Amino acid sequence: MMSLDFLAGFTIFMLALIMVVSMVPGLLAGLQSSGIDYDAVAYRTGVILAEDPGWPVYPPWEMKTEAYKDEIERMGLAASKDTPNILLSTKVDAFFNYTFFTEDDYRSKAIFGDVPYSYNFSLQSDTGIKQVGDTPPSGYGYIRRAVKIKEPGVANIGYNSSFNETTLDASKPRVFTVRLNFSQLLDPSVGPAYRIDPRTEPVNITITEFGAYLNRTDNPGENATLKDVTFWKMDPTMPMPRFTKIPFSYNTMDPDLYTLFLDGTPNDLVPGTNVSDNISLVLKPAATSIFTLDQNSILDIRFTFDDDPQRTFMNGTYLYDYDNVTCPPLKPAVLEVAIW
Known part of the structure; x- marks a missing residue:
């Protein structure tokens, strides 16, 4: 009879001990270093x-x-x-x-x-x-x-850069277009670490050796006038797709959205200014975000040169893609x- 009482008491004691031991870590949790x-x-x-x-x-x-x-x-x-x-x-x-x-x-x-x-x-x-x-x-x-x-990558456009040149009448303005095809740039087969994404990275366009495109024979010593820089977009998946001009504050300098330098001098997008050596445009993601572009969009950045007579023969379309953009x-x- 005593052995049964002892066994019952010992069992209760062990259960109580196990419960106390299991509660100790919780009680000391607030005392950790x-x-x-x-x-x-x-x-x-x-x-x-x-x-x-x-x-x-x-x-x-x-x-x-x-x-x-x-x-x-x-x-x-x-x-x-x-x-x-x-x-x-x-x-x-x-x-x-x-x-x-x-x-x-x-x-x-x-x-x-x-x-x-x-x-x-x-x-x-x-x-x-x-x-x-x-x-x-x-x-x-x-x-x-x-x-x-x-x-971000940089498109360095020099005299030897290849682009689709367009022949125009000598009296017509010259339009040099930099084209971004988002369906190609955002190709899923290109890893995110090496992908060109204008929605999150600046679009950097630098035109060097611009003097080589000037018509020095007919107009010695004269520079070409950059009339304006405009943005156009198209969705090829839409019925009868066509380019439409993007409304923008073209005549307002806004470094949060873009920077445009002509021969090292800052300008807005409607400069009407002579340029002889280089053009640098940085279109920032804050600007492309308000253009409502998606993976199907095509964005054209058009540089229009207008003189009488025309002083440059830089005209055509340059593809901003993985072949032409230098990614560091x-x-x-x-x-x-x-x-x-």
């Missing part, structure tokens, strides 16, 4: 920055102006969700613009924590270091990641995140 917590937050933040493109994706978050900054939910730096550790240069430039983002913006859109963490973000490459945040004290959480930066190699860099 803060360093481990900071390391976890730093690791999570590093994953968001290096592996996530952020949200919204298109139009991408880095295009948002002050009036629409509240629409930004995450500030990821990856070129796409399929390219972890490959950062897009336009996202990097926007992220490290500490005059645009506040401390609360970095906490709510990159760190994501109820605690008001302090932080230091840095990105070091061969061109220097970008940094935002305070100097870390002792005992902070830290993560370091090897990444690469994707830079991916640039190695180191991303560091410190949280405390």
